[in-house]
Amino acid sequence: MIRLAVATIALIALMSACAFAQDSAPKVQVFGGYSFVHVDNGGLSPDTLYAALHYPNNPFAIGSNFNGWNAEAQYNFTRMIGVVADVSGRYGTPIISSRFATLTGLPKSTAYSFLVGPVLSFRSKSKLTPFVHVLFGFDRTSLNATTISGLPSPLSTTATTDTDATVAFGGGLDYRLFRRFALRLVQVDDLRTYHNLDKLYDGAFNTGVFYNLGLHQNNARISTGLSLRF
Numbered sequence: 350m351i352r353l354a355v356a357t358i359a360l361i362a363l364m365s366a367c368a369f370a371q372d373s374a375p376k377v378q379v380f381g382g383y384s385f386v387h388v389d390n391g392g393l394s395p396d397t398l399y400a401a402l403h404y405p406n407n408p409f410a411i412g413s414n415f416n417g418w419n420a421e422a423q424y425n426f427t428r429m430i431g432v433v434a435d436v437s438g439r440y441g442t443p444i445i446s447s448r449f450a451t452l453t454g455l456p457k458s459t460a461y462s463f464l465v466g467p468v469l470s471f472r473s474k475s476k477l478t479p480f481v482h483v484l485f486g487f488d489r490t491s492l493n494a495t496t497i498s499g500l501p502s503p504l505s506t507t508a509t510t511d512t513d514a515t516v517a518f519g520g521g522l523d524y525r526l527f528r529r530f531a532l533r534l535v536q537v538d539d540l541r542t543y544h545n546l547d548k549l550y551d552g553a554f555n556t557g558v559f560y561n562l563g564l565h566q567n568n569a570r571i572s573t574g575l576s577l578r579f
Contacts (some may be wrong), residue, residue, distance in 0.1 A: 379579075380574060381420045381575065382572055383574060384571065386441075388415050391563030393443070397559070402504070411445065412445040417439035421434065429472070435463075435517070438461045439458075454496050455497055458491070461489050462488040467482065476525040477522060484517040485516055488540075492508065492553045507555055521537065
């Protein structure tokens with residue numbers, strides 16, 4: 350009877366240990382945080398703007414650093430394999446004042462990406478969990494309508510939008526703070542968009558003179574924030 354009790358206790362302990370090991374890999378993860386995006390402007394340059402708009406003294410420069418946010422929902426089929434849905438937004442001013450001018454009312458860019466794809470997580474007894482993913486979806490970018498002042502004559506722009514395919518290759522590193530919470534130390538993505546920038550800027554400036562801007566943009570996205578694990 351004592352041997353049976355000991356064997357039963359040992360079996361329960363073993364089953365509990367196995368259950369704990371399985372539970373250590375969360376089924377669902379939700380991430381949210383800040384993202385910095387270095388935007389590929391597809392070859393847009395001060396010379397391109399001068400050739401298109403013909404304003405003297407080259408009053409325009411190019412802005413490439415955008416701020417935004419990144420959110421993800423991840424479902425893990427196993428300790429290693431999962432699927433993730435990724436949504437992000439970025440905001441900035443792609444055309445800025447050069448050192449020869451002080452311009453106001455420059456058009457602002459707003460962009461949102463919606464992606465989904467597989468993720469591989471490399472879990473161990475360590476609190477650190479590295480991961481890699483490949484995401485597919487679409488990206489919607491827009492420029493607002495505005496009037497640029499500080500030029501010899503004001504320049505009005507029209508609101509314009511372009512939506513096209515997007516692919517993201519990247520990964521990151523999570524640090525477990527508590528059972529339910531982890532800090533995403535860093536996530537780095539090569540966010541590849543395929544916008545027709547000629548069409549976008551022709552629509553904004555009501556011209557037909559933008560040409561040979563890249564149809565493939567390699568944007569660098571860096572994110573950090575908190576992850577909630579279930």
